Every structure is written in structure tokens, then in C-alpha cells.
Amino acid sequence: MSLTKRSASSIPLISCLISIWIIAVTAVFLMGIIFLQYQKILTSPLIQQLFSLFGIHP
Amino acid sequence: MYITISKAIFQPLILLLSCLGVGLPVLRLILPDCRDLKILLFLGVAVGSGIIGVYSLGCSFLGLVYPLTFWFITGVGLLGFLYNARELYSSAQATINAIFKEANVIVNCLLVILLILYYDFFLASLAPVIAGDAYKYEISKLIVKYHKMVVRPEWLLADMPNLLGMLFVYSQSIFDFDSIKIVCFIIGFSFCLGSYVLARRYLSREGALITAILITLIPPFYQELYEPYIEVGWSLWGLAGIYLILHLLEKKSTKLGPYLLGGFLLGCAASGKQFAPIVVMAVCLLILLPFRQHKLNFSFYNRLKISTILALTSFFIVLPWYLKSYIYTGDPFYPYGANFLKTTSEFLSAQVASRVFTITATYDPLSSNPLRIPLFLVFWTFPILYKPFEPYWIHPFILAFLPLYFLTSRSASIRDRRLWFLALSISIPIVFLSPLIRFCYIPLTILTILALGVYENLSQKYNIKASFLLALTVYLIFSLGTVFHKTTHTLSYTFGLVNKKEYLLQQAPRWANNPNIGLELWLADHLPPEAKILISGLSGWMGFFTERERWDMHNLEAYLKWHHLEDNEANLIKVLKDHRLQFIVFYGTHMDKFYLAQKFLDMYQAGKIKKIYAAANNRGANEITYILQVY
Numbered sequence: 001m002s003l004t005k006r007s008a009s010s011i012p013l014i015s016c017l018i019s020i021w022i023i024a025v026t027a028v029f030l031m032g033i034i035f036l037q038y039q040k041i042l043t044s045p046l047i048q049q050l051f052s053l054f055g056i057h058p
Numbered sequence: 059m060y061i062t063i064s065k066a067i068f069q070p071l072i073l074l075l076s077c078l079g080v081g082l083p084v085l086r087l088i089l090p091d092c093r094d095l096k097i098l099l100f101l102g103v104a105v106g107s108g109i110i111g112v113y114s115l116g117c118s119f120l121g122l123v124y125p126l127t128f129w130f131i132t133g134v135g136l137l138g139f140l141y142n143a144r145e146l147y148s149s150a151q152a153t154i155n156a157i158f159k160e161a162n163v164i165v166n167c168l169l170v171i172l173l174i175l176y177y178d179f180f181l182a183s184l185a186p187v188i189a190g191d192a193y194k195y196e197i198s199k200l201i202v203k204y205h206k207m208v209v210r211p212e213w214l215l216a217d218m219p220n221l222l223g224m225l226f227v228y229s230q231s232i233f234d235f236d237s238i239k240i241v242c243f244i245i246g247f248s249f250c251l252g253s254y255v256l257a258r259r260y261l262s263r264e265g266a267l268i269t270a271i272l273i274t275l276i277p278p279f280y281q282e283l284y285e286p287y288i289e290v291g292w293s294l295w296g297l298a299g300i301y302l303i304l305h306l307l308e309k310k311s312t313k314l315g316p317y318l319l320g321g322f323l324l325g326c327a328a329s330g331k332q333f334a335p336i337v338v339m340a341v342c343l344l345i346l347l348p349f350r351q352h353k354l355n356f357s358f359y360n361r362l363k364i365s366t367i368l369a370l371t372s373f374f375i376v377l378p379w380y381l382k383s384y385i386y387t388g389d390p391f392y393p394y395g396a397n398f399l400k401t402t403s404e405f406l407s408a409q410v411a412s413r414v415f416t417i418t419a420t421y422d423p424l425s426s427n428p429l430r431i432p433l434f435l436v437f438w439t440f441p442i443l444y445k446p447f448e449p450y451w452i453h454p455f456i457l458a459f460l461p462l463y464f465l466t467s468r469s470a471s472i473r474d475r476r477l478w479f480l481a482l483s484i485s486i487p488i489v490f491l492s493p494l495i496r497f498c499y500i501p502l503t504i505l506t507i508l509a510l511g512v513y514e515n516l517s518q519k520y521n522i523k524a525s526f527l528l529a530l531t532v533y534l535i536f537s538l539g540t541v542f543h544k545t546t547h548t549l550s551y552t553f554g555l556v557n558k559k560e561y562l563l564q565q566a567p568r569w570a571n572n573p574n575i576g577l578e579l580w581l582a583d584h585l586p587p588e589a590k591i592l593i594s595g596l597s598g599w600m601g602f603f604t605e606r607e608r609w610d611m612h613n614l615e616a617y618l619k620w621h622h623l624e625d626n627e628a629n630l631i632k633v634l635k636d637h638r639l640q641f642i643v644f645y646g647t648h649m650d651k652f653y654l655a656q657k658f659l660d661m662y663q664a665g666k667i668k669k670i671y672a673a674a675n676n677r678g679a680n681e682i683t684y685i686l687q688v689y
Binding site: 015020 | 441451453454455457458459462516520521522524525526528529532533536
């Protein structure tokens with residue numbers, strides 16, 4: 001099965017769940033990397049401004 | 059511009075062509091039906107570099123490490139390449155035609171990403187050496203200096219370089235010290251090609267390309283493409299051996315030659331690390347076990363014969379290392395033989411205890427006691443290992459797709475359970491022995507192939523393509539950002555904006571174990587270049603120590619403990635004098651890390667050795683650097 005071909009059939013609920021799972025794992029993974037490896041990024045002024053924009057104060 | 063035409067074109071070309079030219083005739087002889095360009099390149103470089111490594115090892119034992127010896131094998135390689143050039147040209151034409159015929163948007167994008175990545179790594183590999191596996195490049199430097207095999211008795215574990223270290227000897231002999239990075243680049247590129255070739259057996263073209271990119275973007279892997287680390291070398295030989303054996307089992311081959319070649323490749327891999335023979339064991343066990351894919355084609359007797367041939371051939375290749383360990387420690391399988399050859403009270407020897415357990419403890423943020431390693435922590439820290447100041451992670455798609463394997467297990471396109479067996483049997487022992495991502499390139503490649511296989515299966519049934527491409531794009535943007543952030547600094551040297559000294563000064567603060575750059579400059583200026591030093595820390599950092607011989611305090615401690623010399627000061631001074639260690643350098647903060655540091659300070663205060671320099675460095679008054687002169 002090629003990545004570019006359209007899928008033959010789709011089951012909406014399970015497709016939706018798997019999609020959410022893939023994106024959630026990637027997001028958690030990247031957040032984990034940023035927290036563990038690049039903590040400096042979180043304390044940089046730009047990110048601090050972004051956080052305060054949304055009312056988050058880590 | 060500090061990069062000359064010779065450096066940028068001539069050296070890489072010679073190194074690549076000599077590896078290929080030595081490997082291809084052997085491949086043509088043993089596997090005459092293999093005509094695919096990528097397989098020829100992958101196996102050709104693996105076999106050729108293995109043969110050149112063994113040749114260099116032999117030369118260094120015979121005391122023949124001279125440029126002429128190595129130009130001879132280079133000439134043989136170039137002739138071999140010319141002899142096979144026509145064959146390569148025709149398969150290259152076929153491959154290029156196939157690329158243009160079957161390409162689509164995603165394939166083109168992936169190919170462009172790979173090309174840009176490897177171009178970047180190539181430029182980075184032209185800059186001077188910054189850091190690497192000290193135990194391999196140091197010894198290769200000494201072998202070239204003394205024209206023969208050199209023994210460093212304090213390196214019980216690694217006083218003889220593995221075959222990639224011998225390739226460093228080869229490239230240093232015919233070119234200069236910095237050319238060892240080009241060897242690493244060639245080996246790493248071949249590993250990437252190998253992961254593509256192995257993936258292509260099971261996946262679509264896109265899936266295989268994504269595998270190659272994901273493997274390249276694992277942080278310690280791409281670091282090894284432009285710094286002289288040695289893990290990717292033995293991983294390449296291991297992967298080539300595994301690929302060859304799977305290929306032969308599929309072809310139902312019963313000839314002896316191909317299996318001998320497989321054993322040679324696995325033996326080259328096994329020489330890489332003290333636990334690398336796990337790869338050979340896994341492959342031999344794989345052949346013996348009655349897997350569906352090969353149990354009908356080969357009787358148990360045949361399988362026993364094949365695995366015996368593999369084990370014996372690879373054992374023959376690793377024999378010099380076992381002999382060396384036996385001569386120096388009395389344990390051929392040092393340090394793992396200590397369990398069954400010696401008394402059980404000595405569970406793991408001093409060196410392993412100091413290496414493996416301190417490494418493990420670094421990853422455990424909750425505990426500073428090296429002996430309190432909660433083993434279950436290994437599994438959650440492994441995917442995103444925390445190693446201070448170094449990026450170290452695998453990619454999220456293994457975690458995302460492998461748990462979904464059960465959804466597709468009935469209709470799985472990768473029905474080859476042997477892949478699961480290989481991945482788990484290689485990775486689990488390594489994770490328990492020494493949990494570093496850079497020891498696990500082979501299992502990570504196989505797990506990536508399995509994960510993308512699960513994805514390709516799922517996408518036949520469910521509509522998940524968009525979310526996968528979204529996740530992949532986000533991950534690629536993040537990873538490519540970190541890659542370019544790490545490598546662009548080398549461009550300032552490549553394009554002549556800074557000279558070598560300025561470049562090394564720029565890079566120094568990036569390395570955590572290098573707290574005092576002023577110290578290095580001071581040492582470079584004040585001590586004669588031939589003076590040996592004993593130093594605490596700095597083991598991974600090359601910098602200004604490219605030319606200087608140095609001993610690591612860690613290894614001296616292990617050496618003293620092994621020979622029961624640690625309690626006596628007179629013995630200590632004798633060991634230092636015997637090995638011409640004239641100067642001792644250590645940091646005040648290393649007092650509790652090395653008992654020798656405290657001992658040397660006591661000896662200095664008692665007036666037994668003299669101080670030539672002591673100063674607080676830029677991190678504060680606690681971190682005083684001492685330079686003592688023994689005699």
C-alpha cells in the first residue's frame with residue numbers, strides 16, 4: 001500500500017481514534033524532549049510572552 | 059577557504075572508492091546474481107571497509123603502519139573499482155531510470171530532505187575533529203605515530219581499537235588526522251542506505267525512505283556522521299550481516315562462501331564493543347529456531363551447520379580481541395567472563411563498574427547513587443534519554459505504531475516474526491547492560507521498519523494518512539531544526555570565516571565536560587608537545603589535545619585496582635614514571651569523583667610532588683584546576 005494512494009475503505013470512529021493517538025503520541029514525545037533537553041527554550045523571553053498571552057505561568 | 063579541493067573531493071572519493079573497490083570483487087565472486095545498485099553500494103562498502111580494517115589490523119601487528127602499505131591497498135581498491143565500473147554504471151542507469159519513472163511528490167520531497175541532510179553532514183565532516191570516542195581515535199593516533207600496534211595497559215577494555223578504529227589508522231596514514239571524520243561519514247551513509255535496503259524488503263518506497271530519514275535523524279546517529287564515534291561502524295557490519303543472512307535464507311542458498319561472508323561481517327560487528335557479540339548470538343539463534351520462513355527450506359541439521367559456520371567465522375575474526383583480553387586480564391571475555399571464570403564475589407570488575415554504572419546513573423534523575431539503579435526506570439528513560447547537554451532521543455513513531463500491532467496482526471504485511479525476534483533479542487540485553495541509544499542502531503532500524511509496516515497496514519483499512527503526514531511533518535521540522543542548529547557552526551570553518559584555533563575555541567563551551575578552555579590553551583602553550591599528561595574529565599573532548607598523549611584518571615584507577623596497587627604511594631609514583639606520565643591535571647570538583655585526585659592533592663601538600671599551576675576557573679572559586687609535576 002502506497003502512502004499516496006487513497007485508502008480503500010475507512011471506518012470513521014477507529015480512523016479518528018488512531019489519528020488522535022498518532023498526533024497525541026508525537027505531541028507528548030516532542031513536549032518531553034523540550035522539557036528534558038531544551039529547558040532553556042521554555043525560559044526564553046519569546047516563549048514566556050507566548051505563555052503569558054495564554055495565561056500560563058510554568 | 060580552509061577546505062582545499064583535495065580535502066573536499068579527492069580524500070572522500072579515494073576513501074569511498076577504495077572501500078568499494080575492495081568490497082565489490084568479493085561480492086561479485088560470492089553473490090554473482092546481486093545487481094541492484096543500492097545493495098551493491100551498501101554491501102560493497104560494508105565488506106570493503108571490513109577487509110581494509112582487517113588488513114590495517116594485520117599491518118599494525120606486523121609493525122608496517124606506513125603510508126606506502128596503505129597506498130598499496132588503496133591502489134588495489136581503485137583497480138577493483140575500475141574492474142567493476144561497467145557493472146556499477148549499468149545498475150546506476152537502471153536505478154536512476156526507476157527513480158524518475160516511479161517518483162511522486164512524497165518520494166521527491168523525501169529524497170530532497172535526505173540529500174540536503176547528507177550534504178550538510180558532509181560539509182560538517184570536513185571541519186576539524188571536536189569530540190568523539192576517545193578510546194578509539196586516541197589509540198589509532200598512537201598506532202600511526204609509532205608505526206605498530208600500541209598497548210595502553212590502563213585501557214583494559216579497549217586498548218586495541220575495533221575495525222573502525224583500524225580504518226581511522228588507514229585514513230590517517232594516507233591523509234591527515236581530520237580525515238577520520240570522512241570515514242565516519244561514508245560508514246554512516248552506508249548504514250542509512252542499508253536501513254533503506256532492509257526496509258525495502260518489507261515496505262513501499264516511501265516507507266523505506268521515511269525509515270532512512272527517521273534513522274538518520276536519531277540524534278546520536280547523525281552526530282556520528284560528522285564526529286569520530288565508532289558505534290555506527292559495528293552497527294553497519296551487523297546490519298549488513300543480518301541483511302545478507304536473511305537474503306541467503308530466502309534464496310535457500312546452501313553454498314558455503316556466502317555464509318562465510320556473513321560470518322565475516324558479523325565478526326567485524328562483534329569486534330566493535332564488548333557486548334556486540336550479542337548480534338552474532340541473535341543471528342545464530344534465529345537460524346536455529348524453527349521460524350516459519352526458513353524451517354521448511356532447511357532441515358535442523360542444515361540450520362545447525364549454518365549457525366556453526368557463522369559462529370566459528372565470526373569467532374575467528376574476534377579472536378585477536380579475546381586473546382588480548384586474555385593476556386592482559388586473564389579473562390578472554392573481559393569483563394563478562396568474570397562471572398563464570400573468576401570468583402563470584404567479583405561480580406563486575408572495577409572498570410565496568412565505573413563505566414556502566416555511572417553512565418546509567420546519569421540517566422536516573424532521581425538517584426545519584428550509581429549502585430541504586432532502578433531497572434524499570436531504564437524503560438521509560440530510554441525513548442527520551444536525558445543526557446545533560448546532548449540531545450538523545452529515538453523517534454515517536456515506534457511508540458505510536460508498535461502498540462497498534464495487534465490491530466493488524468492477522469493481516470500484517472510484515473509477517474516476518476524474525477524481525478521481532480532480532481529487534482528484541484539484540485536490544486533487551488543492550489538496554490540492561492548499558493542503556494545508550496547509540497548502541498541500539500540495529501534494533502532501532504528493525505523496530506522502525508516494523509512500526510512503518512504497522513502504519514502501512516493500518517492505512518489500508520483506516521483513513522489515517524493525513525494525521526500521519528501531519529505528525530511526520532511536525533517531527534521533521536523539529537528534528538531538522540536541531541540538526542541544522544548543531545551542524546551549521548561547522549560551516550564557519552568550511553567557508554573560511556574562522557581558522558582552526560578560533561573554530562576550536564568557538565566549539566569548546568558546547569562540551570559539558572570541558573569547564574576550562576583557558577586551561578587547555580595554557581597547557582598547549584606551556585607544556586612541551588611530547589609531554590604526557592594524566593587528566594581528569596575531558597575524555598570526549600579533542601580540541602587542543604589532538605597531538606598530545608594523555609591518560610584518563612578513570613582508566614588509571616581501574617588499572618591500579620586491577621593490579622592491586624592502589625594503596626601504596628611508592629607504587630603509584632612508579633607506575634606514573636614507568637609510563638612517562640610527567641604531568642597531572644585535575645579539577646577541584648573532581649575530588650569526590652576520583653580518589654586519585656584527593657591522593658595527588660595530599661601528596662602535593664606533603665611535598666612529594668610539586669605544583670606548577672593552580673587557579674580558579676570561570677565557574678567559580680570551588681573549581682580550582684591543579685597541574686602537578688611528578689618528576
